[in-house]
Amino acid sequence: MLSRVIAVSASGLKSSAPLGAGLVQASRSLHTSSPSLAPVPPLPEGGKVRHGIVPEEFFQLLYPKTGATGPYMLGTGLSVWLLSKELYVINHETVAAITVGTVIVLAVKKFGPSFASAMDKMEEEKSAWIEDVKDQAMVCYADAIEEEKKEQWRVEGRSMLFDAKRNNVSMLLETNYRERLHHAKHEVKRRLDYQLALQHLKVRMEKEHMVNWVEKNVVSSITAQQEQESIVKCISDLNVLAKNIQAKATA
Amino acid sequence: MEVKLGEIGTWVGGRDFTPNGMISSVRKGYERYLNKYIYVKKGGIGGLSMVLASYMVLSYVWSFDHIKHDRMRKYH
Numbered sequence: 001m002l003s004r005v006i007a008v009s010a011s012g013l014k015s016s017a018p019l020g021a022g023l024v025q026a027s028r029s030l031h032t033s034s035p036s037l038a039p040v041p042p043l044p045e046g047g048k049v050r051h052g053i054v055p056e057e058f059f060q061l062l063y064p065k066t067g068a069t070g071p072y073m074l075g076t077g078l079s080v081w082l083l084s085k086e087l088y089v090i091n092h093e094t095v096a097a098i099t100v101g102t103v104i105v106l107a108v109k110k111f112g113p114s115f116a117s118a119m120d121k122m123e124e125e126k127s128a129w130i131e132d133v134k135d136q137a138m139v140c141y142a143d144a145i146e147e148e149k150k151e152q153w154r155v156e157g158r159s160m161l162f163d164a165k166r167n168n169v170s171m172l173l174e175t176n177y178r179e180r181l182h183h184a185k186h187e188v189k190r191r192l193d194y195q196l197a198l199q200h201l202k203v204r205m206e207k208e209h210m211v212n213w214v215e216k217n218v219v220s221s222i223t224a225q226q227e228q229e230s231i232v233k234c235i236s237d238l239n240v241l242a243k244n245i246q247a248k249a250t251a
Numbered sequence: 252m253e254v255k256l257g258e259i260g261t262w263v264g265g266r267d268f269t270p271n272g273m274i275s276s277v278r279k280g281y282e283r284y285l286n287k288y289i290y291v292k293k294g295g296i297g298g299l300s301m302v303l304a305s306y307m308v309l310s311y312v313w314s315f316d317h318i319k320h321d322r323m324r325k326y327h
Protein backbone atom coordinates (compact mmCIF):
# COMPACT_ATOMS: atom_id res chain seq x y z
CA MET A 1 0.00 0.00 0.00
CA LEU A 2 2.79 2.35 0.81
CA SER A 3 4.34 1.75 -2.63
CA ARG A 4 1.12 2.83 -4.21
CA VAL A 5 1.20 5.85 -1.98
CA ILE A 6 4.64 6.83 -3.18
CA ALA A 7 3.84 6.05 -6.79
CA VAL A 8 0.74 8.14 -6.59
CA SER A 9 2.38 11.05 -4.93
CA ALA A 10 5.14 11.08 -7.49
CA SER A 11 3.05 10.82 -10.62
CA GLY A 12 0.44 13.05 -9.11
CA LEU A 13 -2.70 11.43 -10.47
CA LYS A 14 -5.58 13.17 -8.88
CA SER A 15 -8.02 10.29 -9.30
CA SER A 16 -6.29 8.02 -6.79
CA ALA A 17 -6.13 10.74 -4.22
CA PRO A 18 -8.26 9.18 -1.47
CA LEU A 19 -5.89 6.28 -0.86
CA GLY A 20 -2.93 8.47 -1.61
CA ALA A 21 -2.44 9.62 1.92
CA GLY A 22 0.71 11.27 0.79
CA LEU A 23 -1.33 13.65 -1.23
CA VAL A 24 -2.90 15.26 1.78
CA GLN A 25 -1.59 18.56 0.79
CA ALA A 26 -2.38 21.72 2.56
CA SER A 27 -5.12 23.55 0.73
CA ARG A 28 -2.68 25.77 -1.07
CA SER A 29 -4.04 26.95 -4.37
CA LEU A 30 -0.81 27.52 -6.19
CA HIS A 31 -1.46 28.93 -9.63
CA THR A 32 -4.90 27.37 -9.84
CA SER A 33 -6.85 30.59 -9.61
CA SER A 34 -7.19 32.75 -12.69
CA PRO A 35 -3.98 34.66 -13.25
CA SER A 36 -4.18 38.22 -12.05
CA LEU A 37 -2.14 40.99 -13.53
CA ALA A 38 -1.10 42.27 -10.12
CA PRO A 39 2.50 41.66 -9.02
CA VAL A 40 3.07 37.94 -8.82
CA PRO A 41 3.45 36.83 -5.18
CA PRO A 42 6.83 35.40 -4.28
CA LEU A 43 7.25 31.66 -4.43
CA PRO A 44 6.50 29.93 -1.17
CA GLU A 45 8.81 27.65 0.75
CA GLY A 46 7.77 24.54 -1.08
CA GLY A 47 6.46 21.22 0.05
CA LYS A 48 8.44 19.61 2.81
CA VAL A 49 9.88 16.18 2.27
CA ARG A 50 11.35 13.98 4.99
CA HIS A 51 14.33 11.76 4.34
CA GLY A 52 14.26 12.73 0.72
CA ILE A 53 11.42 10.52 -0.37
CA VAL A 54 8.43 10.85 1.95
CA PRO A 55 6.33 14.00 1.90
CA GLU A 56 5.69 15.66 5.21
CA GLU A 57 1.93 15.39 4.81
CA PHE A 58 2.12 11.66 5.34
CA PHE A 59 3.61 12.16 8.77
CA GLN A 60 0.99 14.78 9.57
CA LEU A 61 -1.72 12.38 8.49
CA LEU A 62 -0.62 9.65 10.88
CA TYR A 63 0.33 11.90 13.76
CA PRO A 64 -3.11 12.10 15.49
CA LYS A 65 -3.53 8.34 15.61
CA THR A 66 -0.02 7.02 16.12
CA GLY A 67 2.11 9.90 17.31
CA ALA A 68 5.55 10.77 16.07
CA THR A 69 6.92 7.28 15.56
CA GLY A 70 3.88 5.95 13.73
CA PRO A 71 5.19 6.27 10.18
CA TYR A 72 8.52 4.80 11.17
CA MET A 73 6.84 1.77 12.72
CA LEU A 74 4.73 1.49 9.64
CA GLY A 75 7.84 1.59 7.49
CA THR A 76 9.58 -1.01 9.62
CA GLY A 77 6.63 -3.37 9.63
CA LEU A 78 6.13 -2.92 5.93
CA SER A 79 9.75 -3.69 5.08
CA VAL A 80 9.78 -6.73 7.38
CA TRP A 81 6.62 -8.04 5.75
CA LEU A 82 8.02 -7.46 2.26
CA LEU A 83 11.22 -9.27 3.11
CA SER A 84 9.58 -12.15 4.91
CA LYS A 85 7.03 -12.84 2.19
CA GLU A 86 9.83 -12.23 -0.30
CA LEU A 87 7.78 -9.79 -2.15
CA TYR A 88 11.04 -7.91 -2.20
CA VAL A 89 13.62 -10.45 -3.39
CA ILE A 90 17.23 -10.05 -2.32
CA ASN A 91 19.44 -10.78 -5.28
CA HIS A 92 22.42 -9.28 -7.04
CA GLU A 93 20.40 -6.19 -7.85
CA THR A 94 19.94 -5.51 -4.15
CA VAL A 95 23.68 -5.23 -3.71
CA ALA A 96 23.92 -2.89 -6.67
CA ALA A 97 21.04 -0.84 -5.31
CA ILE A 98 22.64 -0.55 -1.88
CA THR A 99 25.96 0.51 -3.38
CA VAL A 100 24.55 3.04 -5.75
CA GLY A 101 22.15 4.32 -3.12
CA THR A 102 24.96 4.88 -0.65
CA VAL A 103 27.03 6.73 -3.20
CA ILE A 104 24.13 8.95 -4.18
CA VAL A 105 23.15 9.72 -0.62
CA LEU A 106 26.73 10.57 0.33
CA ALA A 107 27.15 12.77 -2.74
CA VAL A 108 23.95 14.67 -2.00
CA LYS A 109 24.87 15.10 1.64
CA LYS A 110 28.32 16.34 0.77
CA PHE A 111 27.73 18.59 -2.22
CA GLY A 112 24.11 19.49 -1.61
CA PRO A 113 24.52 22.66 0.43
CA SER A 114 27.25 24.17 -1.75
CA PHE A 115 25.33 23.41 -4.92
CA ALA A 116 22.19 24.84 -3.41
CA SER A 117 23.94 28.03 -2.35
CA ALA A 118 25.48 28.43 -5.81
CA MET A 119 22.07 28.04 -7.42
CA ASP A 120 20.60 30.48 -4.96
CA LYS A 121 23.28 32.99 -5.78
CA MET A 122 22.54 32.66 -9.48
CA GLU A 123 18.84 33.12 -8.85
CA GLU A 124 19.62 36.09 -6.66
CA GLU A 125 21.68 37.71 -9.39
CA LYS A 126 18.97 37.17 -11.97
CA SER A 127 16.25 38.57 -9.78
CA ALA A 128 18.48 41.49 -8.76
CA TRP A 129 19.04 42.29 -12.43
CA ILE A 130 15.32 42.20 -13.12
CA GLU A 131 14.62 44.28 -10.04
CA ASP A 132 17.15 46.77 -11.30
CA VAL A 133 15.34 46.98 -14.61
CA LYS A 134 12.08 47.49 -12.78
CA ASP A 135 13.60 50.19 -10.57
CA GLN A 136 15.00 52.03 -13.54
CA ALA A 137 11.64 51.87 -15.23
CA MET A 138 10.02 53.22 -12.08
CA VAL A 139 12.52 56.08 -11.93
CA CYS A 140 11.81 56.88 -15.56
CA TYR A 141 8.10 56.91 -14.93
CA ALA A 142 8.48 59.05 -11.82
CA ASP A 143 10.48 61.56 -13.87
CA ALA A 144 7.86 61.48 -16.57
CA ILE A 145 5.21 62.22 -13.96
CA GLU A 146 7.21 65.18 -12.71
CA GLU A 147 7.59 66.52 -16.21
CA GLU A 148 3.88 66.10 -16.81
CA LYS A 149 3.06 68.00 -13.64
CA LYS A 150 5.37 70.77 -14.72
CA GLU A 151 3.67 70.94 -18.08
CA GLN A 152 0.32 71.19 -16.38
CA TRP A 153 1.62 74.02 -14.25
CA ARG A 154 2.83 75.72 -17.41
CA VAL A 155 -0.57 75.35 -18.97
CA GLU A 156 -2.03 77.20 -16.03
CA GLY A 157 0.27 80.08 -16.80
CA ARG A 158 -0.74 80.03 -20.43
CA SER A 159 -4.18 81.39 -19.58
CA MET A 160 -2.51 84.43 -18.03
CA LEU A 161 -0.50 84.84 -21.20
CA PHE A 162 -3.66 84.78 -23.27
CA ASP A 163 -5.26 87.32 -20.98
CA ALA A 164 -2.33 89.67 -21.48
CA LYS A 165 -2.53 89.18 -25.23
CA ARG A 166 -6.22 89.84 -25.21
CA ASN A 167 -5.61 93.00 -23.23
CA ASN A 168 -3.08 94.12 -25.80
CA VAL A 169 -5.43 93.49 -28.66
CA SER A 170 -8.30 95.30 -27.00
CA MET A 171 -6.04 98.25 -26.28
CA LEU A 172 -5.04 98.41 -29.92
CA LEU A 173 -8.65 98.31 -30.96
CA GLU A 174 -9.49 101.08 -28.51
CA THR A 175 -6.65 103.23 -29.72
CA ASN A 176 -7.65 102.75 -33.32
CA TYR A 177 -11.23 103.55 -32.56
CA ARG A 178 -10.34 106.75 -30.74
CA GLU A 179 -8.02 107.78 -33.49
CA ARG A 180 -10.70 107.36 -36.10
CA LEU A 181 -13.22 109.13 -33.95
CA HIS A 182 -10.87 112.07 -33.60
CA HIS A 183 -10.22 112.07 -37.30
CA ALA A 184 -13.91 112.10 -38.10
CA LYS A 185 -14.54 114.93 -35.71
CA HIS A 186 -11.64 116.86 -37.17
CA GLU A 187 -12.96 116.47 -40.67
CA VAL A 188 -16.44 117.50 -39.72
CA LYS A 189 -15.11 120.55 -37.89
CA ARG A 190 -13.07 121.46 -40.92
CA ARG A 191 -16.08 121.40 -43.14
CA LEU A 192 -18.16 123.37 -40.70
CA ASP A 193 -15.36 125.96 -40.31
CA TYR A 194 -15.28 126.33 -44.04
CA GLN A 195 -18.95 127.05 -44.19
CA LEU A 196 -18.60 129.53 -41.33
CA ALA A 197 -15.71 131.34 -43.00
CA LEU A 198 -17.71 131.44 -46.20
CA GLN A 199 -20.61 133.16 -44.45
CA HIS A 200 -18.32 135.66 -42.72
CA LEU A 201 -16.70 136.48 -45.99
CA LYS A 202 -20.03 137.04 -47.64
CA VAL A 203 -21.19 139.37 -44.88
CA ARG A 204 -17.94 141.31 -44.94
CA MET A 205 -17.99 141.72 -48.65
CA GLU A 206 -21.54 142.98 -48.59
CA LYS A 207 -20.64 145.45 -45.84
CA GLU A 208 -17.60 146.74 -47.64
CA HIS A 209 -19.39 146.98 -50.89
CA MET A 210 -22.16 148.95 -49.30
CA VAL A 211 -19.71 151.26 -47.54
CA ASN A 212 -17.86 151.85 -50.75
CA TRP A 213 -21.02 152.55 -52.64
CA VAL A 214 -22.18 155.00 -49.98
CA GLU A 215 -18.82 156.76 -49.96
CA LYS A 216 -18.76 156.97 -53.70
CA ASN A 217 -22.20 158.42 -53.81
CA VAL A 218 -21.47 160.93 -51.08
CA VAL A 219 -18.24 162.01 -52.67
CA SER A 220 -19.88 162.32 -56.06
CA SER A 221 -22.73 164.35 -54.54
CA ILE A 222 -20.37 167.01 -53.21
CA THR A 223 -20.50 169.83 -55.87
CA ALA A 224 -17.56 172.09 -56.68
CA GLN A 225 -19.02 175.08 -54.97
CA GLN A 226 -19.68 173.26 -51.76
CA GLU A 227 -16.15 172.05 -51.87
CA GLN A 228 -14.83 175.60 -52.17
CA GLU A 229 -16.94 176.84 -49.29
CA SER A 230 -15.89 173.99 -47.04
CA ILE A 231 -12.21 174.61 -47.80
CA VAL A 232 -12.52 178.37 -46.89
CA LYS A 233 -14.33 177.47 -43.71
CA CYS A 234 -11.65 174.97 -42.76
CA ILE A 235 -8.93 177.59 -43.25
CA SER A 236 -10.74 180.17 -41.11
CA ASP A 237 -11.29 177.55 -38.42
CA LEU A 238 -7.64 176.68 -38.47
CA ASN A 239 -6.71 180.39 -38.10
CA VAL A 240 -9.00 180.76 -35.10
CA LEU A 241 -7.57 177.64 -33.56
CA ALA A 242 -4.03 178.85 -34.08
CA LYS A 243 -4.88 182.22 -32.51
CA ASN A 244 -6.39 180.42 -29.52
CA ILE A 245 -3.41 178.28 -28.99
CA GLN A 246 -1.04 181.22 -29.34
CA ALA A 247 -3.06 183.08 -26.78
CA LYS A 248 -2.99 180.15 -24.47
CA ALA A 249 0.72 179.73 -24.87
CA THR A 250 1.55 183.32 -24.00
CA ALA A 251 -1.05 183.54 -21.14
CA MET B 252 -7.55 15.88 -0.46
CA GLU B 253 -10.60 17.28 1.12
CA VAL B 254 -12.55 14.10 0.34
CA LYS B 255 -13.57 11.86 3.21
CA LEU B 256 -13.06 8.10 2.89
CA GLY B 257 -16.78 7.46 2.87
CA GLU B 258 -17.40 9.86 0.01
CA ILE B 259 -14.96 8.24 -2.39
CA GLY B 260 -17.69 6.61 -4.48
CA THR B 261 -19.58 9.81 -5.07
CA TRP B 262 -16.39 11.72 -5.67
CA VAL B 263 -15.16 9.26 -8.31
CA GLY B 264 -18.59 9.31 -9.89
CA GLY B 265 -18.41 13.05 -10.21
CA ARG B 266 -15.10 13.06 -12.05
CA ASP B 267 -14.85 14.02 -15.69
CA PHE B 268 -14.08 10.84 -17.67
CA THR B 269 -14.06 12.34 -21.11
CA PRO B 270 -10.66 12.15 -22.87
CA ASN B 271 -10.30 15.87 -22.47
CA GLY B 272 -11.13 15.64 -18.80
CA MET B 273 -8.70 12.79 -18.17
CA ILE B 274 -5.87 14.54 -19.96
CA SER B 275 -6.60 17.77 -18.17
CA SER B 276 -6.61 16.01 -14.81
CA VAL B 277 -3.20 14.47 -15.54
CA ARG B 278 -1.92 17.86 -16.65
CA LYS B 279 -3.24 19.56 -13.54
CA GLY B 280 -1.75 16.95 -11.25
CA TYR B 281 1.59 17.30 -12.98
CA GLU B 282 1.49 21.06 -12.60
CA ARG B 283 0.50 20.76 -8.96
CA TYR B 284 3.50 18.57 -8.27
CA LEU B 285 5.79 20.97 -10.10
CA ASN B 286 4.44 24.01 -8.34
CA LYS B 287 4.69 22.40 -4.97
CA TYR B 288 8.13 20.84 -5.07
CA ILE B 289 10.13 22.29 -7.93
CA TYR B 290 9.13 25.86 -8.77
CA VAL B 291 9.84 27.15 -5.30
CA LYS B 292 12.43 29.45 -3.89
CA LYS B 293 14.22 26.93 -1.69
CA GLY B 294 13.58 23.52 -3.14
CA GLY B 295 15.39 20.49 -1.86
CA ILE B 296 16.35 17.11 -3.19
CA GLY B 297 12.90 15.76 -2.35
CA GLY B 298 11.28 17.08 -5.48
CA LEU B 299 13.56 15.07 -7.75
CA SER B 300 14.20 12.09 -5.50
CA MET B 301 10.52 11.35 -5.03
CA VAL B 302 10.17 10.97 -8.77
CA LEU B 303 13.18 8.66 -8.93
CA ALA B 304 12.04 6.58 -5.97
CA SER B 305 8.60 6.11 -7.45
CA TYR B 306 10.22 5.15 -10.75
CA MET B 307 12.28 2.55 -8.94
CA VAL B 308 9.27 1.11 -7.19
CA LEU B 309 7.13 1.06 -10.30
CA SER B 310 9.79 -0.68 -12.36
CA TYR B 311 10.24 -3.25 -9.57
CA VAL B 312 6.51 -3.89 -9.55
CA TRP B 313 6.44 -4.34 -13.32
CA SER B 314 9.39 -6.67 -13.34
CA PHE B 315 8.30 -8.72 -10.29
CA ASP B 316 7.17 -11.62 -12.41
CA HIS B 317 10.72 -11.89 -13.71
CA ILE B 318 12.40 -11.34 -10.34
CA LYS B 319 10.36 -13.88 -8.40
CA HIS B 320 12.44 -16.64 -9.90
CA ASP B 321 15.39 -15.42 -7.77
CA ARG B 322 13.55 -16.16 -4.57
CA MET B 323 15.40 -18.20 -1.94
CA ARG B 324 12.40 -20.10 -0.69
CA LYS B 325 9.49 -21.43 -2.62
CA TYR B 326 6.87 -21.25 0.13
CA HIS B 327 6.48 -18.29 2.45
